[in-house]
Amino acid sequence: MNAAERTALVEQLHRRYAGVLYDKCVRVLGDRAEAEDAVQETFLSAFRALDRFEESGRGHLPWLYTIATNTCIKLIRTRRRKGAEPLGEREPAAPAPDLVEALHTRALLDRLAAEADDRTLAILVAHYVDGIDQGQIAEQYGISRRAVVKRLTALRARADLLVKGEPHA
Secondary structure, three states: OOHHHHHHHHHHHHHHHHHHHHHHHHHHHOOHHHHHHHHHHHHHHHHHOHHHHHHHOOOHHHHHHHHHHHHHHHHHHHHHHOOOOOHHHOOOOOOOHHHHHHHHHHHHHHHHHOOOOHHHHHHHHHHHHOOOOHHHHHHHHOOOHHHHHHHHHHHHHHHHHHHOOOOOO
């Protein structure tokens, strides 16, 4: 595929899926500006990796979801390295209950990102943020369903400890 064809395909994918990916990135990152950056980076990565997509045999949306998830995880890790304060640490005055939950979720994800590997975080996002079932996640990542369950169980246990305020295990 030449450069013009690659560009046309990525533009078509952008028109079709940018909104869906933006919503996903907002759910993961909890920040609209970061989500916009993540979507742009997702499509840049997709353009660069288009040859690998052809080899994967997957549909465009699952492939883009994977790229977006990895992009969000990188942004979370970058945010932590730069010492940015997770939003959950400073609550706005009298927020709506769903905003409080979103802030706590973002803070928890930021803390988990400091401890878990990228694949485990991607599995967490796929299951808890995107609502993908464990069997589909196993297929997507080429691992057993049991391995998915194990990773989710371990991460859930760690998240429970973090919510209770217990230090690193």
